[in-house]
Amino acid sequence: MKILVTGAAGFIGFFTSKVLLSNGHTVVGLDNINDYYDTNLKFNRLKQLGINSQEATIFNNLCNSQTNANFSFIRMNLEDREELPKLFDGQKFDIVCNLAAQAGVRYSLENPESYVDSNLVGFLNILECSRNFKIKHLVYASSSSVYGLNKKIPFSTDDNVDYPISLYAATKKSNELMAHTYSHLFKIPTTGLRFFTVYGPWGRPDMAMFLFTDAIINDKPIKVFNYGKMERDFTYVDDIVEGVVRIIEHPNKDRIEKNDLYKVYNIGNNNSVKLLDFIKEIELNLGTEAEKNMLPIQPGDVERTWANVDDLIKDYDYSPSTSISQGVKSFVDWYKSYYK
Template sequence: MKVLVTGAAGFIGFYVSKVLLEKGHEVVGLDNVNDYYTADLKYDRLNELGISKKEAEIFKRKSVSSKYSSFAFIRMDLEDRTHLPSLFENESFDAVCNLAAQAGVRYSLENPEAYVDSNMVGFLNILECCRNHKIKHLVYASSSSVYGLNEKIPFSAEDNVDHPISLYAATKKSNELMAHTYSHLFQLPTTGLRFFTVYGPWGRPDMAMFLFTDAIVNNRPIKVFNYGNMERDFTYIDDITEGVVRVIEKPINDRLNEKEYYKLYNIGNNNSVKLSDFINEIENNLEKKAEKQMLPIQPGDVERTWADVNGLIRDYGYSPDTPIKEGVKNFIDWYRSYYKI
């Protein structure tokens, strides 16, 4: 297939692009390489895919990979209503995997406009392009944050999610509603994937795994919110990638009634891990104790997440299963290598 992967310089988009290429698909990666976190990490991910920093810095010009002959990259904003439709017109994609978004729960309290621009306006543009160019399947990233104040554990994709507690979560819930509308009105096949706390090598610097490791290594205290009374369904990046690629590769009418064009799935480890246990694993791998700064829960945070993945098992025979011990070790090994420690 020929697949458009948006957010290709991002954590998950980088991995999805790489696996699709290794499986023989043609991939066009799109990213605006914004400065929400250091762009150097994004450029280094692209370099792993054969796109140099110099090539990645050019807007709206397609660069072909030196490593993968079937990979090309274009730097562009999803909000670009002129060049995005032209890209769809020129490339004739079979499928679209939309992983581009303004990420981060806490940052949405500081810069709400960025979330509306990227996550809502940008997503609408993707939907319009998919509709107008007869895309066979749109796969898009949602988030476990949509469950908000939901107290039923584990979280099921069938649960009511009308009570988000951050703007980020609200934009992800709006993506699901927008996708449902386009699936219903235009028979556009869409699949939303609710990711649960993704971690691993090449991960985002604003996520707990990276923040804790970096602070401990550099002799800074780590901020432990809700006084440590947090639990997360930590999901290793390889497991997330496997799930995403399986969904992309399986045409929607192979698994659905031909009149049913809209689906949602959780992708998580189906396990809730205490934050203290997660920190202990990092300390054990670094052979160094963390100085902990115990703080109250932050606005927009939830106390516990846990994914019910029965839908993914039923339709794809797949369930993430990488244990925390293995995933944390792999991240620490990568961190030491990347920063030459």
Template sequence: MKILVTGAAGFIGFHTCKKLLKNGHQVVGLDNINDYYDVNLKYARLNELGITKKEAEIFNHPSKSNIYDNFFKFIRMNLENREELPKLFEKEKFDVVCNLAAQAGVRYSLENPESYVDSNIVGFVNLLECCRHYNIQHLVYASSSSVYGLNKKIPFSTDDSVDHPISLYAASKKSNELMAHTYSHLFKIPTTGLRFFTVYGPWGRPDMALFLFTKAITENKPIKVFNYGKMERDFTYIDDIVEGVVRIIEKKVENRLYKVYNIGNNNSVKLMDFIEEIERNLQKEAVKDMLPIQPGDVEKTWANVDSLIKDYNYKPGTTIKDGIKSFIDWYKHYYKVN
């Protein structure tokens, strides 16, 4: 198939592009390479896909590389660009769209709400309009476990009500699901939303806990432990996330238009156990700055993945022991840490 992957220079998007190319698909990657975190990491990911920094810096100009005996095309573009996005769809004639582009981060949404509206809401509507007018067979898009907000029932199920988000980021992701449902109903576009649960692994985002903790410990700085360590997360390894995404992309959609799935490890891990595993891998104890919970944070996440098992015979299973080791091995290599 010919697949558009938005957010291609991002953590999950980069890994998804690699997997799709390995599986023999033609992939066009789109990203605006914003400066929410170090753009050099984004350029380095693209370089792994055969796109140089010089090629990636130019807006609305496609660059092409050969990887895994197939072509990867990259284009730097904003999803909010109502003029250029339809031109891309008209030219490339995609079969499937995988939308992994978003302004990420719960805490940042308190400081910069406009960027969430632009990217996560305006950009998503533009994408839906293109799917509507250019005969896209299936739209697969990233949602988030944050939509569960203040829900008390554990584990979180896609059958649960998600009417109490506690961050603008979560609200923007819930709005994506609502808009996708509307377009599926009105225009018969098959859409699948994926609620990701705390994704981690090599090439990860620098604003995520594992990256922040590893960096601070290696630099002999204290780590910030929120809610005094009384947090639990369903940490999900990147390869497990991508396997789920690609299975959903590759399986023909039958007998349904709209669906939402959880993709998580189906296992809640205590934050202090997570930190202990990082310390074990770095052979160094962290200096811990114990702090109250931050606005927008939830105390516990845990995914019910029964419908993913039922429909795709798939359940993530990488342990934090294996996942953290892989990340720290990558981190030491990439940042040349002794």
């Protein structure tokens, strides 16, 4: 198939593109490469996919991979409602995998406009292009943050998610509502994936795994919020991408026949790990104990997440298999190698 992967220079988008290419698909990656975090990391991910970083800086110019004839890349904002339809018209995609978004819960308190531009206006443009250019299936990233103040554990897609506690979460819930509308009105199969705390090599510098490792290696204290009384469904990136790719490659015949065009799934490790246990794994791999600065919970944070992934197991035989010890070791090994 020919697949558009937005956010292709991002953490999950990079790995998703890599697996889709290895499975024989043609992939066009799209990313605006904004400076929310170190753009060198984004350019170096693209280098792994065969795109020269100099080429990737050319706006609205499709760059071809030097090492994989099935991959090309375009630098573009999703909110560009003039250029995005031209891309769809010229490329004739079968599937769209929308992983591009302004990420980060805490940053949404400081810069709300960027979330509206990318996550709302940009997603509307993706929906409009999917409608106008007859996309067979739109798979898109939602987030576990939509559960907000939900106290019921584990989180289920049957739970009420009307009480988000960050603008980021509100935009992700809005994406699900917008997708539902387009599935209902225009018969577009859409699948939303609520990601749960993804970590692994090439991960984002603003995520806990990266922040803790970086601080410990550089003999700096780590910030431990809610005085360590936090739990997360930490999910290794390979397990996440396996689920994403299964959904992309799975035919939609059954759903179309049943008129079941709109679906939302949790995608996580199906387990909850204490934050202090997670930190202990990092300490073991680095051979040193972290200096911990215990702090109150941050605005927009929740105390505990845990994904019920029963629906994904039933429908796609999804089976996350990477333990915390394996995943943390893999990240620490990558970090040491990448930053020498």
